[in-house]
Amino acid sequence: MEGLFLITVVIVLAALTFDLINGFHDTANAIATSVSTKALKPRHAILLAAVMNFIGAISFTGVAKTITKDIVDPFSIPHGEIVILAALLAAIFWNLLTWYFGIPSSSSHALIGSIAGAAIASAGFASIEYGGFVTIIIGLIASPFLAFAAGYTIYTLFKVFLKNLNLSTTNRNFRFLQVATAALQSYTHGTNDAQKSMGIITMALIANGFQSGDDVQLWVQVSCALAMAIGTSIGGWKIIKTVGGKIMKIKPVNGVAADLGSVIVIFGATFIHLPVSTTHVISSSILGVGTAHRVKGVKWDTAQRMIITWIITLPISAAVAALMFFILNLFL
Numbered sequence: 001m002e003g004l005f006l007i008t009v010v011i012v013l014a015a016l017t018f019d020l021i022n023g024f025h026d027t028a029n030a031i032a033t034s035v036s037t038k039a040l041k042p043r044h045a046i047l048l049a050a051v052m053n054f055i056g057a058i059s060f061t062g063v064a065k066t067i068t069k070d071i072v073d074p075f076s077i078p079h080g081e082i083v084i085l086a087a088l089l090a091a092i093f094w095n096l097l098t099w100y101f102g103i104p105s106s107s108s109h110a111l112i113g114s115i116a117g118a119a120i121a122s123a124g125f126a127s128i129e130y131g132g133f134v135t136i137i138i139g140l141i142a143s144p145f146l147a148f149a150a151g152y153t154i155y156t157l158f159k160v161f162l163k164n165l166n167l168s169t170t171n172r173n174f175r176f177l178q179v180a181t182a183a184l185q186s187y188t189h190g191t192n193d194a195q196k197s198m199g200i201i202t203m204a205l206i207a208n209g210f211q212s213g214d215d216v217q218l219w220v221q222v223s224c225a226l227a228m229a230i231g232t233s234i235g236g237w238k239i240i241k242t243v244g245g246k247i248m249k250i251k252p253v254n255g256v257a258a259d260l261g262s263v264i265v266i267f268g269a270t271f272i273h274l275p276v277s278t279t280h281v282i283s284s285s286i287l288g289v290g291t292a293h294r295v296k297g298v299k300w301d302t303a304q305r306m307i308i309t310w311i312i313t314l315p316i317s318a319a320v321a322a323l324m325f326f327i328l329n330l331f332l
Contacts, residue, residue, distance in 0.1 A: 004081065004208045004209065005208075007081045007085065007208070007332065008081065008204055008205065008208045008210060010085065011081065011084050011085050011088065011200075011201070011204040012201055012204070012223075014085060014088040014089065014092070015088055015197040015200045015201045015204075015224070016197065016223060016224065016227040017088075017092060017227075018088055018091055018092050018095070018107075018111070018197055018200075019194060019197040019224050019227035019228045019231060020227045020228070020230055020231035020234075021092055021095045021096060021099070021107075021231060022095065022107045022193055022194075022196075022197070022228065022231060023050075023053065023227065023228045023229065023230065023231020023232040023233075023234065024099070024231045024232065024234040031045035031046065031048070031049050031182055031185075031186070032282075033178065033182070033250050033254070033255035033258055033259060033286070034178045034179065034181075034182040034255060034259075036250045036255070037175060037178060037250055037251060037252045037254075037255050038175070039175040039176070039178035039179055039182070039252060039255065040178070040179060040182060045182060046232065046233055047233065048179075048182060048183055048186060049182070049186040049189075049232050050186075050229040050230070050232040050233040051186075051229070052183050052184075052186035052187040052189075052190060053186050053187075053189055053190035053193075053194065053225075053228050053229050053232045054190060054225045054226065054228065054229035055187060055190065056186065056187040056188060056189060056190025056191040056192075056194070057190040057191070057193075057194030057195070057221070057224060057225030057228055057229075058221050058222065058225045059187075059190070059191055060191050060195065060270055061195065061198065061215075061216040061221065062195075062270065062271075062272075062273030063191075063192055063195035063196065063199070063269075063270060063273055063274065063275050064195040064196070064198035064199040064202060064216045065199065065202075065214050065215075065216065065273065066132065066136065066199065066273045066274065066275060067111075067112075067115075067195070067196050067198075067199025067200060067203070067275060068199040068200075068202045068203045068206070068214050068216075069129070069132070069203075069214050070129055070131075070132025070133065070135070070136060071112060071115045071116060071119070071128065071129060071132060071133050071136065072115060072116075072119040072127055072128060072129060072203075073127075073129055074202075074203040074204075074206040074207045075206060075207075077119060077122065077123060077127055077207060078122050078123045078127075079122045079123075079325075079329065080203075080204075080206075080207025080208065081204065081207055081208055081332075082118075082122070082325060082328050082329055082332055083115070083118040083119050083121075083122050083207075083325060084115075084118070084200060084203055084204045084207065085324075085328060086114070086118040086121075086321050086322075086324035086325040086328050087111065087114035087115040087117070087118045087119075087200070087321050087324075088111075088114070088200065089321075089324050089328075090110070090114040090117065090118070090317050090318075090320040090321035090323075090324050091107070091110040091111040091114045091317060091321075093320060094110040094114075094313065094316065094317045094320065095107055095110055098309065098313075105279065105306075105309045105310065105313050106140075106277035106279045106280055106310060106313055107193065107196070107277070107279070108140065108193070108196060108275050108276065108277040108278070108279075109140060109277055109280075109310065109313040109314050109317065110313055110317040111196050111200070111317075112136060112137075112140070112275065112314070113313060113314035113315065113316070113317035113318040113321070114317045114318065114320070114321035115200075115321070116128060116133065116318050116321075117317065117318025117319060117320070117321035117322040117325075118321040118322060118324065118325045120318070120322065121321070121322035121325040121326060122325060135274070136274065136275060139269060139274040139275070139276055140275075140276060140277060140280070143265055143266075143269060143276040143277065143280060143281050143284075144277075144280040144281060144283075144284035144310075145284070146265050147261055147262050147265045147280070147281040147282070147284040147285040147288065148284040148285065148287055148288035148291075149288060150260075150261035150262070150264050150265055150285060150288065151257060151258050151261035151262070151284070151285035151286065151287070151288030151289040151292070152261075152288035152289065152291055152292045153261075153288075153292075154257040154260050154261050154289075155253075155254065155257035155258075155288070155289040155292040155293060156292045158253055158256075158257055159292070159293075162253070170253060171251055171252045171253060172252075174251075174252035174253045174255070174256050175252040177252070177256050178252055178255050178256055178259070181255070181256050181259035181260060181263070182259065184259070184263050185259045185262065185263055185282070186232075188262075188263050188266040188267045188270065188278075189266065189278050190225070190228060191266070191267065191270040192266055192269060192270045192275060192276060192278060193228065193278050194224050194225055194227075194228040195216075195224075195270075195275070196275055197224045197227070197228075198216050198220050198221060198224045199216075201220045201224070202214060202215075202216050202217070202220060205217075205220075250286070254286075254289050254290070254293060257285075257289045257292075258282070258285045258286045258288075258289045259285075261285035261288060261289070262278075262281045262282040262284075262285040265281050265285070266278055266281055277310075280310055283303075283306055287303055
């Protein structure tokens with residue numbers, strides 16, 4: 001029992017580390033548009049994002065429960081503690097690698113792919129809960145398209161209703177509005193992203209016999225929310241530059257439209273307990289806004305590079321997690 005307790009502590013620390021990295025990796029998701037338009041100074045934007053991420057993280061637990069039980073069954077998975085640790089280490093590795101190169105990849109894809117890869121390495125393909133897993137994958141695939149459509153639609157409506165207004169006055173007013181949408185964006189980010197680590201810790205507690213149900217304990221909620229907030233406060237400047245300027249030139253009205261489009265999709269997913277990639281959703285919403293504004297104004301080479309990273313994240317993280325499982329299984 002002492003050995004299980006120690007490995008559970010290691011898993012909790014690894015999950016909080018993942019949340020911390022997820023925070024600074026995904027800071028750009030919430031604040032890149034507001035920083036690029038100078039609606040907020042970088043330091044103020046990051047502080048706002050950290051606070052709102054924390055509030056969002058402690059508001060819901062539905063996504064955490066989905067992660068806990070809809071990918072693999074924590075009550076029956078063989079070598080559950082090694083599976084979970086291998087998944088976390090693989091997801092952390094991929095997050096750090098893509099952060100280093102300034103690529104806005106998906107922490108969600110990395111974590112979900114890693115859980116599946118480690119579970120398959122432990123007990124074969126039969127270990128996957130295919131009903132829940134397929135639903136999660138559908139959500140991950142559909143959400144960027146929905147975000148693109150939302151961003152495109154909202155900006156198109158803005159163009160119709162604002163066409164007779166003075167451009168400089170409109171942009172100045174929208175710069176103030178961007179502070180509110182950045183806060184809302186950060187809140188919805190917390191409601192979805194921070195819950196993934198909560199689900200992992202809960203899975204570990206179940207697999208190691210320290211918990212019998214799938215409810216997320218309060219200390220798990222608070223610790224994951226704090227880790228996400230601290231990570232957010234560190235900031236991910238490389239990714240902020242990519243999301244905030246290398247997809248398209250963003251003006252306040254564009255930024256508000258992109259923020260609102262992604263907020264609708266992320267919060268909708270949280271409401272139905274589905275994990276989505278906030279990175280994919282926000283980047284896709286910006287692409288939708290850019291397309292509605294001027295197709296030629298979108299830097300499609302950057303978008304193509306991002307999409308390739310999105311596609312390869314699941315299989316690569318799964319393969320790395322499987323390798324991690326075999327290595328850890330030799331020593332634990």
